[in-house]
Amino acid sequence: MKAAIVGGGVIGGGWAARFLLYGWDVAVFDPSPKIGSQLEAILTNAGRSLPALADVPMPPRGKLSLVASIEDAVAGADWVQESVPEDLAIKHKVIAEIEAHAPARAILGSSTSGFKPSQLQEGAQEPGRILVAHPFNPVYLLPLVEIVAGAGGDVAARDAACDMLRSIGMAPLIVRQEIDAHIADRFLEAVWREALWLVKDDVATTEEIDDAIRYGFGLRWAQMGMFETYRLAGGEEGMAHFIRQFGPCLSWPWTKLMDVPELDEELVDKIASQSDAQSGQYSIRELEAIRDRNLVGILRTLKERNWGAGKLLNESDARLAERARSPAGTGDADAAPLRLLESTVLPAWIDYNGHMTEFRYVQVFSDSSEVLFRRVGMHDEYVESGFSYYTAETHNQFYDEVGADEPYYTTVQVLLADPKRLHVFFRMHAAADDRLLATLEAMYLHVEMASGKVVAAADAATEKLMALAELHAALEKPASAGRFVGQR
């Protein structure tokens, strides 16, 4: 798949990064002489944050090209995204040029935060495929994209667009009725107006306003929106009760929103200098890195809880895994340790020291044991029938370091197998040079889950495991098998 990015600023560059990291080829057109270094900075940020959200391998990165014209950018594109300045005349000119050269099948998305699709579609040859696809900065991390097709939009094109956006990990929100500023920016605009008044009137500084947001309702809104939050405030008496209680406040004179503060030099200077005092100790690059690290952490937290934006990530993983098919490993019948997993180290496994986190090694071995059990015929149905191997104890040794994205493989040597017990020795190696990274010695007991009792495993599985044990008896016993912690 190929995406054409017209306008490569913060938003266009964010789109480019997201498409690339999901395996699309990307061509960028932007007349700015700084476009190369700008894109590089965005791609660096994106490359160290977006892949850290996945728990399955991402597809290989697409190819990026910087091109000299819109014509070159849109050639062969499946998706064209315009992120040029918010000026309708400029947008019309750019859209006309895109239409002149883009393939008939291509979707034309606009990043506009304010214009309605009917305004963008004016005078177009094929207006139905021109959609608002409004993302949020940083585009490579935040899933939301507002999709507005308007009355002149083509429903099939809109739905195809949503599928493509989901395939690059986004959450398309279809805005059924076109409206200035779509949905989210109406809220942002409302808060922004109010904030300007508070700064102008010296009620609060930019930093105090930011604290009022991020120490309070901002935390709530990262996981539930406004209505679900207020549903909770209403308690068991329900949402209608809450609204009736809260409703009267609406008519109180609590806001200056009816009026717009004049953005004169004085107010601009005031905001800029307060912002310097608040955040000036960080460069923009540093702030971006901090923001991305925070967002990755928050998103991964929600992912573990399978909630909100984190639920979307799990759904995205499932789609990626289906595409990739889980690595089944090779495995031959020679007296060599049996190969199990082949995969790459995920960015999220690397801790703040730059090392792979301890429990991620165990995760690799745990996934390897799943492969071993499936290899001897113990699939999910076996477990569903009420039997499973439980881990009784394990011994881990850590030998060498490994970096993000490094390919690795694991092997198993079966030391002992009988109907009730399985004693194995796993090794994790770097694929590039076969160096040993870590080992896990493990004892499993075969358990009837309902009673918790150790019982004999199915004959077929036991036979396969015993055959492996017999084969592996010819191998040298691992030097550290039977080792205990602290032994010299």
Added chain:
Amino acid sequence: MKAAIVGGGVIGGGWAARFLLYGWDVAVFDPSPKIGSQLEAILTNAGRSLPALADVPMPPRGKLSLVASIEDAVAGADWVQESVPEDLAIKHKVIAEIEAHAPARAILGSSTSGFKPSQLQEGAQEPGRILVAHPFNPVYLLPLVEIVAGAGGDVAARDAACDMLRSIGMAPLIVRQEIDAHIADRFLEAVWREALWLVKDDVATTEEIDDAIRYGFGLRWAQMGMFETYRLAGGEEGMAHFIRQFGPCLSWPWTKLMDVPELDEELVDKIASQSDAQSGQYSIRELEAIRDRNLVGILRTLKERNWGAGKLLNESDARLAERARSPAGTGDADAAPLRLLESTVLPAWIDYNGHMTEFRYVQVFSDSSEVLFRRVGMHDEYVESGFSYYTAETHNQFYDEVGADEPYYTTVQVLLADPKRLHVFFRMHAAADDRLLATLEAMYLHVEMASGKVVAAADAATEKLMALAELHAALEKPASAGRFVGQR
């Protein structure tokens, strides 16, 4: 210290829980016959979430009493918090009764979200100590509290109030100029008005609006506010540049904020039924538990990054540790294994068998080791200075099962500590019945990261670890320490 809580609903109950968990005695007065069960539900939620934010022991819980009058509640109180309905006449009546019986030193905080302190202070005997102390639901988790003293407020009382609030883990934001709805609620009100219009006009449902928030700017606002976020959008050209670019939008007809929708039955019903469709599959209790688990995770994520609300938590830990005052910050010098983590099993940790996945146990022990290292003074700065403990080997034993949401705690027994080596034995227990779930014996080596060489750790940390080893030498050696896999 004693807090009197007048009005024990969602907000008053949240205050009670926060004070109790930080060791204050709390007396609650609320005429509702359901007050006992309401408080119990809030305390259950709070008890399983607030302590999960601390990495040092919380003080012993205070004593809760339900009393029959305001007079009984405020007797001997250091802080009186009123959270009665938003009706000025009721507030004046309650404040007069509090003033008649509260000690002279007591601070009188009001949870009002809209009234100005000058309105509350009208006709009071001692108006200077009456402050707005406006918290955010859930009060026991969100740090923000807006403090407004107004022109009639006493500055010394206000500052003493802020100190007390910090000691219970809150972030007082002093609003220097009194204003209707203080600061945060002006923003919430602005968004609420806009949201009501969108629902009324069928542009979006409650669920779509919530998604527009939590998949986009809500994630941003959990960690940076509006101005710091826009600073990033302005890029290297700075905040003034951004405002000048964004400014013109203010005069666009992008909002219906100038007008207030009538909250008639039809609109109330529409919102309530959309909210049922969105969230009705969960009870309020379930939603509260989900919200709290999410907030704990987000807050802990920010804590690991020492940013925003997470930075406040680290500051709170430092205050608690200073109060607890022992070599390792334990609070007691008994020869008992040192308590490290207290938290609950996350739903994502449970595998398809219904069991906690093997590597998640190791994750718990890994997190526990982080707490241990921080406890002896090895914070991020220590690692950034180029030194760290590396795990050489571990031995895991799995004893018992544990389900999602079950509270657990971990302990460590230090078996050996010298400048280069640390040999420890971790235990994970279910909090409900103290049953042993798993153990991890681990050997760490102190490494200079650049060279990869084993070197002596900083004296201060070594001394603390050796003191623990000496203390723990009095404990029985764990029966399975030194055990190897498969041994009988």
